[in-house]
Amino acid sequence: MERTYRLVISCPDQAGIVAAVSDFIARLGGWITEAHHYTDPGSQWFFMRYVVRADSIPFELAEFRARFALTAQSFGMHWFINDSGIKPRVVLLASKQAHCLSDLLYRWRSHELDCEIPAVLSNHDDLRGYVEWHGIAYHHLAVDPGNKDQHFAAVRERISDARADVIVLARYMQILPPELCAEYPARIINIHHSFLPSFVGARPYHQASERGVKLIGATCHYVTRELDAGPIIEQDVVRVNHHNTVEDMVRLGRDVEKMVLARGLRYHLEDRVLVHGNKTIVFA
Amino acid sequence: MERTYRLVISCPDQAGIVAAVSDFIARLGGWITEAHHYTDPGSQWFFMRYVVRADSIPFELAEFRARFALTAQSFGMHWFINDSGIKPRVVLLASKQAHCLSDLLYRWRSHELDCEIPAVLSNHDDLRGYVEWHGIAYHHLAVDPGNKDQHFAAVRERISDARADVIVLARYMQILPPELCAEYPARIINIHHSFLPSFVGARPYHQASERGVKLIGATCHYVTRELDAGPIIEQDVVRVNHHNTVEDMVRLGRDVEKMVLARGLRYHLEDRVLVHGNKTIVFA
Amino acid sequence: MERTYRLVISCPDQAGIVAAVSDFIARLGGWITEAHHYTDPGSQWFFMRYVVRADSIPFELAEFRARFALTAQSFGMHWFINDSGIKPRVVLLASKQAHCLSDLLYRWRSHELDCEIPAVLSNHDDLRGYVEWHGIAYHHLAVDPGNKDQHFAAVRERISDARADVIVLARYMQILPPELCAEYPARIINIHHSFLPSFVGARPYHQASERGVKLIGATCHYVTRELDAGPIIEQDVVRVNHHNTVEDMVRLGRDVEKMVLARGLRYHLEDRVLVHGNKTIVFA
Amino acid sequence: MERTYRLVISCPDQAGIVAAVSDFIARLGGWITEAHHYTDPGSQWFFMRYVVRADSIPFELAEFRARFALTAQSFGMHWFINDSGIKPRVVLLASKQAHCLSDLLYRWRSHELDCEIPAVLSNHDDLRGYVEWHGIAYHHLAVDPGNKDQHFAAVRERISDARADVIVLARYMQILPPELCAEYPARIINIHHSFLPSFVGARPYHQASERGVKLIGATCHYVTRELDAGPIIEQDVVRVNHHNTVEDMVRLGRDVEKMVLARGLRYHLEDRVLVHGNKTIVFA
Incomplete structure (x- = not known):
């Protein structure tokens, strides 16, 4: 290139x-x-x-x-x-689920994503072996439910140490504190499932199944103080039908999540995403 | 056939x-x-x-x-x-917008939809000429905002006179009274726009534009007492980007609405849709 | 506007x-x-x-x-x-099938397509009533298989009389002579079915069915001397499965044809399509 | 389960x-x-x-x-x-490209694909480390262009040693000899790029780019003696535009290839694919 x-x-x-x-x-x-x-x-x-x-x-x-x-x-x-010769530094935050992480690491090691990945942070130790095989540092930062501040302080320090330009929540499953969100405006990227219509509250896949939705989707967005309401970078859907159990829907959801996150991150790394108020202009 | x-x-x-x-x-x-x-x-x-x-x-x-x-x-x-030799009788309810109505009438006159259409009811007179050219009765039933009951009584009578098996709300833009919904369970089909995520309240296309959504969709569902929450028959989406104005989104929304409604109605007419609680099994 | x-x-x-x-x-x-x-x-x-x-x-x-x-x-x-204040003049060529024609006429009469339609030409008389209801001139120009030149001479004259800026082959089912193609470079728009992979020869839908394809599509392109090989303006696909008969596939193909043609024509009318060699740049 | x-x-x-x-x-x-x-x-x-x-x-x-x-x-x-308690044994054949292999191995190690993978065969040594990290045997079987028979004899032996139920050509880039194809009817699964229309001959992505196609796709099919003409299991497409270079199209093609192969293999492993002549019935 x-x-x-x-x-x-x-x-x-x-x-x-x-x-x-x-x-x-x-x-x-x-x-x-x-x-x-x-x-x-x-x-x-x-x-x-x-x-x-x-x-x-x-x-x-x-x-x-x-x-x-x-x-x-x-x-x-x-x-x-x-x-373009200076690669952005991307820190990945993960939990136990590997689909987004695996997909991003494949794209990184095959030079499809033009970035450095100095570290992966996780509140679980499950993915250590896989990440370390890539030669990437893995930091297990456990969450004490009674003292989440401690966890986030550690997260913040590791991100800072890694001199992160971008933070990707690759199914991290924790809600970042508002101060951390504010510290990295339009630089924290999240992926989450989406439905038409939305299902608010717990177990959205179960709700979607009970309503018999025919499409399930994923939304990649910048993280702001308001949960899951930040500017949307990319979205996509996959078709489901009554034969698909809740487990099938979760599995199909994983596929669309990993594709949408990879596209969204790529747009960001190539400086194609401009934020304007609560929306994005994506010069794709 | x-x-x-x-x-x-x-x-x-x-x-x-x-x-x-x-x-x-x-x-x-x-x-x-x-x-x-x-x-x-x-x-x-x-x-x-x-x-x-x-x-x-x-x-x-x-x-x-x-x-x-x-x-x-x-x-x-x-x-x-x-x-299959006895055609279901479909009554269409419309308002001013012609996209769904035109599409359904094309499918009816080209024998793609296997049904009778004894009547079109509308709260406006705009579409009379087009409907009557097809040899279909057009009933203009005006809505008096101060006395909606009168309108719905007339609607109900016309539907009954037409011996309707199915009622299609082809962008009818009025909320049917609960009693009418209850009278035709799983026999009233509606089409409405959908988004990921949903936007509650007025002017959803404007809200979607301000959030920068990348997909807009449509949902075809049976009408129940709870507004827009009945069993989903069919859904689809179309991709949009920042170049699309609210007007573009509305236009693209019309295209997906008419396709989704036509598919949903076809499934219904062929007895492919089974309702179970608040979901459907569609043997497509 | x-x-x-x-x-x-x-x-x-x-x-x-x-x-x-x-x-x-x-x-x-x-x-x-x-x-x-x-x-x-x-x-x-x-x-x-x-x-x-x-x-x-x-x-x-x-x-x-x-x-x-x-x-x-x-x-x-x-x-x-x-x-933008001077509307392009579009002449539609059709045969017996109404799906593309109906869809374009709906978009024209609802002011979605910003153009004049001075005339519809067809080698059959079937669609006369529908076209004339719109107040558009309908010219039935029969094809004598032994003397196609005569037909095309009449077509050419009518196009010229109508001062056409654009010619749309809305399922016209005749191959235009090379001279006529050359006379309107990048101004004749065609729609035809497409498959992955392509099926050369007669009855492509039957071939596609026998191969068990899972997607059928449509391609909107400018007409050049080489049949169906001109610059592509727009394409789309629809999913099929083994339950779909050849008739179903043809029907689903019609839906994707009419949508793709409408999008392609819209891009053309808004001067969004630039031809470069045998490809297009579409500023959509 | x-x-x-x-x-x-x-x-x-x-x-x-x-x-x-x-x-x-x-x-x-x-x-x-x-x-x-x-x-x-x-x-x-x-x-x-x-x-x-x-x-x-x-x-x-x-x-x-x-x-x-x-x-x-x-x-x-x-x-x-x-x-379902007896897992099918899947042998993967790869070359240098890792996208399909990585994706399948992720699905295998996360128990999404319910199979054994006793071995990966490749004509290059590039992917050894990654495969072996998973605890899967990696056999580098080099191809001598002057004596391909030797290579295929080794491939055949390894497949037999591994007691393979299914063979997946995960971007293997070699044409299997007809005898080998005949030995595993409806048990060798391939993935290849697809276009509307097809482009025959060398460098299809370049041809597709020169024609300005708007969709590129992938086809997952059973391998038969006739190259790339076996029964189709699954297909999908992704949208491209003039901004996409040939390299972009290849990259986007990789994404659709890996998704389509994963879906096709899953259908096969769950005994959902029935072959009939040159087509499939997929009970998905």
Whole structure:
């Protein structure tokens, strides 16, 4: 894969933004290989993502950032530019279920996911052998139900030690405390089952089975303080019928969960996901 | 299409049901062309649907019913047998939106849906010309918001006059009174939009857009006293992205609504849908 | 819907194209509401589509075209700009099957498809009443198998009389002569069934059934001289199983055909489809 | 999971088959928990699959087989009955690509696939470490292009040594010799990419990209002497667009391949797949 820079911008829409940005890049001789724009019609907020060949820019990113700052300021841009050569660091949080973890580790070791995985944290020790076979550190951080704060303090420390850019809840089954959510805005990714319609409360698969739903799905979203209500990155469904027991539905749900999480994480790692209020723009 | 009989049975499961029923049919020389069985593992309730060639049974259905009654009684069966040569009578209730109605009328006039449509009822007059071109009676029954009872009394009378076997709410946009729902159990079919997750309250498409959902869907279900909570017959979804405005989502929703309603109604007309508590078994 | 201009461009890729175009529009005070770019990595060919609010441009399109010509020339652009206020004229060619025709006419009369339909041509008279109810001219042009040239001469004349911008083969079931295909490049849209894998020769649904395929699909494509091998605009599939007879598969195939054709035509009418060699870029 | 027996039957259709079989089981006090019937309308061939609780049958399978033989003979049945407590032995053949292998091994070690995997054979040594971590024997059987017979002789011997019931070509990338295919009829399962339409010849993904296909798929089928033309067990597709490079399409193809293979193998292991001529009946 050739090395590229990914320039991601959002700002209030106005005439001339694209002209200014593309002119800036053109003057440097920059070669744009992928470009997405979008204006949200409700808020009139503008979003763009450019991929530029690294070898077409005559200096390093620090210099690019310094030079672009003036343009960015004049339009009130929120912006960043990332180097595809610097791999984001992803920490995975898991519990006992292996389907999402296994799938992500396969994609990582086959170089399909372009990231580092410095550590896996889990409140159980079950997956240690599998994770360590990959040469990845495994931290078993048990949960004392009477003192969850202790657990989360340990989680927080390990994440910090690992210098995580992204945290993936790969069926972690614990609710993160709000302060931790707030510390990593749009950087904690969760996957959970979804249904049409939703089933609130305990044992949603049983409720879905009792209602005879014909589709079960999964939603990949950023974690916010409000449980399972953060911006949606990706979703998908699988068809079920009356022959499928609750166990079948859970099994089919696992398949759609692992696929949706893998797609969502990939979009995030490639800087394709822009958050706007409680929704995402995904330049897929 | 060859004429067939559709025998549909449900009863508590026990050994010997299939043997008894298939032996009964075999002794008559009956030729089974399609067979479905299912036992619900939770309730241990048994369901079956047999399709038998009419010309393989040496007498008429009245005689069949009389002879089968003893077998049925001994197993405590709920059962019926329908003649494919007698078309069910479907009354459509519509409002202003034409997508479901148009699609169903196309399927009816091209003989894809095997039913009679004696009447279309609507609280608006907009669709009269289109319906009447098909040679179908159109009844405009206006809704007086201050006296909805009058409207529903008229609806009920028209349905009764039309000797409706099935009532389809093809985007009718009115909530039927509970008594009317109770009068036609598992015979009133509705279609409504669905999302993952659900959005309760007004303007669900706007809520879905603000949350950035990636899938929107439709659910076809039987109408019960509890609004939009009856047994689900069929569901499907369509993918959306941030480029889709609320208007686009509504438009894409219409497409999935009309397809899901047409499939659900077809299953019903072919006696493929068995209701069990609040779920359906669909022998599709 | 607000009136917009749709500027569609393709040319060899080089630095500065986006800068030049967006600068040109910005200087006019033009308000871009939708923007798509794409560079084909193999051919290094660049494609873009901008939607600009008509009321943000201080003069009419003739003036825009004159002023933009210089910029366009300097980059060797193929380009056009269309006014959403001028509806494209679509001529439908049909045979006996009504599913695609009915669906398109519903979308037209409900203003979902933004076009004129000046005429429907058919080699059979079956659909006359339905078409004429819509106030659309119906031309029955019979096919003499011994003299197909005569038929196609009549078709060509009617298309020309109707000043068609787009020709839709809505299950027309005749192979257009190469000269007619060449006369309307990327302006004749066809729909046909598709399978995985393909089944060459007669009765493909029977072949598919005998192979036990689990998916059947439909492909919407531009018509070129080579039968069914033109650039693909849209595709979709539907799931089938062993219970589905050949007749069921044909019926399910009709549903996916009509949906895929409607989506493909919509993309075309909104100038979202750019042809490049034998493929399309669809800015959906 | 409770232990069950799976009785699978096919024979020419006639009146009385279901009655005879269900009566036979009822007389034993057998408890049927799942039942599927199907008659192929073209060939008038009958298929059935019954799942019976093992603890409801008062003797072992040898006795069942002896007693059922007379009934089976009188109807000319092809039949077998399997014990869910005896796990089928699956040998995996792989090459360098790990996506299907990884996914199957995850499902095996999490007990989702109910089978033994005594060995993995490969013409490369790349996947040894991963396979051996699972405690599964890995045999590297190199291919000498000038003497493929030697390779296949070794493959055949290893399969035989492993007493394989099923052979899965998990992206094995070699064409099995016809004799080997004939030795394991309906017991060798392959996965390969599929497109609408098909692309014959080399580099199909490149061809598909050049044609601008919008869907790519995968087909899981039994291997027969005719390459990639055996009975189809399962298929699925994934949507692509012009932004997807050939590499993206290959990656997305891997995802659909692994899911389709896993589903197809599961159906096979549960005796849900009945082969009839060149098609399958899948009692899913």
